[in-house]
Amino acid sequence: MKRLFLGIALLVLATGGTYAQQTTKSKTDTIPLKYGSHRIGNRTDEMMERWRSYGLGQFIHWGVYAIPGGHWEGKSYNGAAEWIRSWGGASAPANWQATYDNLYKQFNPVAFDARKWAKQAKDMGAKYLIFTTKHHDGFSLWPSKYTDYSITNTPYKKDIVKQVVDAYDAEGIDVYLYFSIIDWNHPGYRSGVPKTAKDSLAYEDFKQFTRNQLLELLTNYPKTKGLWFDGTWDAAWVKQSKFADDLEKELRAFHPGLIIGSRFRADENGKRHFDSNGKMMGDYEQGWERKLPKSIEVLEGRDWDCVMTIPPNQWGYNSDWKSSYIKTAHDLTDMLLHAVSMNGNLVVNFGPDGKGNIRPEESITAAKLGEWTKVNGAAIYGAKYAGLPKPDYGYYTKKDNKLFLTVINKPVNGTLRLAIPRSYKQKPANAVLLIGNIKLNITTVDMGMSGDGNIYYDIQLPANLNATSPFVVSIELINATGRSNNFGEAKT
Numbered sequence: 469m470k471r472l473f474l475g476i477a478l479l480v481l482a483t484g485g486t487y488a489q490q491t492t493k494s495k496t497d498t499i500p501l502k503y504g505s506h507r508i509g510n511r512t513d514e515m516m517e518r519w520r521s522y523g524l525g526q527f528i529h530w531g532v533y534a535i536p537g538g539h540w541e542g543k544s545y546n547g548a549a550e551w552i553r554s555w556g557g558a559s560a561p562a563n564w565q566a567t568y569d570n571l572y573k574q575f576n577p578v579a580f581d582a583r584k585w586a587k588q589a590k591d592m593g594a595k596y597l598i599f600t601t602k603h604h605d606g607f608s609l610w611p612s613k614y615t616d617y618s619i620t621n622t623p624y625k626k627d628i629v630k631q632v633v634d635a636y637d638a639e640g641i642d643v644y645l646y647f648s649i650i651d652w653n654h655p656g657y658r659s660g661v662p663k664t665a666k667d668s669l670a671y672e673d674f675k676q677f678t679r680n681q682l683l684e685l686l687t688n689y690p691k692t693k694g695l696w697f698d699g700t701w702d703a704a705w706v707k708q709s710k711f712a713d714d715l716e717k718e719l720r721a722f723h724p725g726l727i728i729g730s731r732f733r734a735d736e737n738g739k740r741h742f743d744s745n746g747k748m749m750g751d752y753e754q755g756w757e758r759k760l761p762k763s764i765e766v767l768e769g770r771d772w773d774c775v776m777t778i779p780p781n782q783w784g785y786n787s788d789w790k791s792s793y794i795k796t797a798h799d800l801t802d803m804l805l806h807a808v809s810m811n812g813n814l815v816v817n818f819g820p821d822g823k824g825n826i827r828p829e830e831s832i833t834a835a836k837l838g839e840w841t842k843v844n845g846a847a848i849y850g851a852k853y854a855g856l857p858k859p860d861y862g863y864y865t866k867k868d869n870k871l872f873l874t875v876i877n878k879p880v881n882g883t884l885r886l887a888i889p890r891s892y893k894q895k896p897a898n899a900v901l902l903i904g905n906i907k908l909n910i911t912t913v914d915m916g917m918s919g920d921g922n923i924y925y926d927i928q929l930p931a932n933l934n935a936t937s938p939f940v941v942s943i944e945l946i947n948a949t950g951r952s953n954n955f956g957e958a959k960t
């Protein structure tokens with residue numbers, strides 16, 4: 469008994485002490501695992517509750533790759549701009565990697581102003597930032613003691629991570645540090661599983677380097693709320709289940725409340741995100757990159773966010789946006805509501821240029837999103853899945869007794885029809901169009917379709933509503949006590 473208690477206590481300690489208690493193992497745990505999920509339920513602590521309420525986030529990819537911006541000597545790299553170091557073959561400039569590995573000597577972002585970025589993010593309505601401290605190229609944007617390939621040895625010299633963390637924190641935006649486990653600069657880095665004794669030794673050195681850098685980041689930037697890992701699919705790293713599990717526990721113990729997604733480590737059978745028993749490894753599902761879930765059911769109650777590029781697939785600065793579709797603020801609002809209506813957050817990516825400027829197209833999009841969130845923020849901040857089927861013309865979200873109906877495609881007849889299942893226990897009492905704070909009429913509609921289990925309500929939109937972007941109707945819900953009440957007229 470005592471040992472069992474100790475076991476549970478240690479587990480709770482190792483996970484940060486914040487998971488819901490569970491005394492019996494889940495029936496699905498059929499495969500014994502040392503390095504599988506330590507997650508018992510969803511985290512219930514204040515930090516994770518805060519994460520759940522963000523709604524909208526900003527991702528920033530910035531590094532040496534912003535200098536070439538996807539192009540060099542008139543040639544164009546046919547991939548994501550932050551990957552440009554891996555340019556090879558006939559289309560690549562001669563000695564490209566050597567050129568790239570010396571670009572940091574030109575990194576001097578004279579226009580960089582962290583407070584300006586943070587202010588723009590705040591105006592956009594972002595509640596959290598994920599910032600690239602080190603991408604796959606290995607360039608560290610903070611003065612790391614453990615490598616020479618860092619901001620220290622650029623003409624700019626100053627600590628970029630510190631400026632970003634401080635500026636965003638001052639705006640009340642939580643900062644998460646992106647860290648790539650792929651590091652093309654470190655001599656010990658291996659993508660494939662080390663085969664020779666020499667490779668193994670080198671890789672051990674790389675593992676210690678990785679640990680050192682992570683502890684260094686948490687030491688230098690204690691305001692960090694979480695770590696966003698990437699590049700963890702390499703066969704070499706996937707084999708490191710024990711090392712990664714130990715390191716994750718160490719980082720959590722070092723920085724209580726730290727939020728880490730499911731992309732960090734693999735279990736001893738090489739399973740990533742979900743262990744061999746199908747249980748998520750991390751605080752939230754981190755696989756939603758440039759894609760959104762089709763239904764809430766696929767998420768099975770897990771926390772999740774979606775990271776999204778504005779062009780099709782460019783994270784770092786690419787100087788040419790002319791040849792591809794660029795998502796509009798309208799597209800992104802649709803995705804934002806898609807995410808929040810399924811209990812997720814949407815994180816929109818920005819790729820500043822080599823001088824430190826946010827490109828004008830992104831600034832315009834940020835401003836448009838900001839105009840939208842200022843009026844309609846109630847529909848996304850702290851709002852959740854409403855427990856209702858999705859209407860064809862938009863999304864439902866819910867917070868307390870407020871149901872928010874975000875209309876993406878305005879019905880041609882100017883009427884929003886709500887089909888509320890009779891089992892819903894709540895009914896609409898009054899409705900307000902958030903733009904202009906206009907009270908709207910609600911009527912119950914007898915569709916003669918009592919067999920389908922819904923009660924129908926119509927909300928009439930103002931005849932002169934010339935909506936050029938998504939708009940929100942905030943609906944106050946009251947308890948529908950008993951069956952007969954549901955059929956009564958809604959208060960108008």
Ligand code: H79
Pocket residue numbers: 529548550551698699701757775783
């Ligand atoms: O930082 C941005 C991208 O540069 C980075 N993640 C975002 C946030 C990224 N790196 N690689 N990728 C995205 C996609 C890579 C996919 C692949 Fe694989 C890596 C294809 C093959 C190896 C992972 C493992 C996906 C399929 C197998």
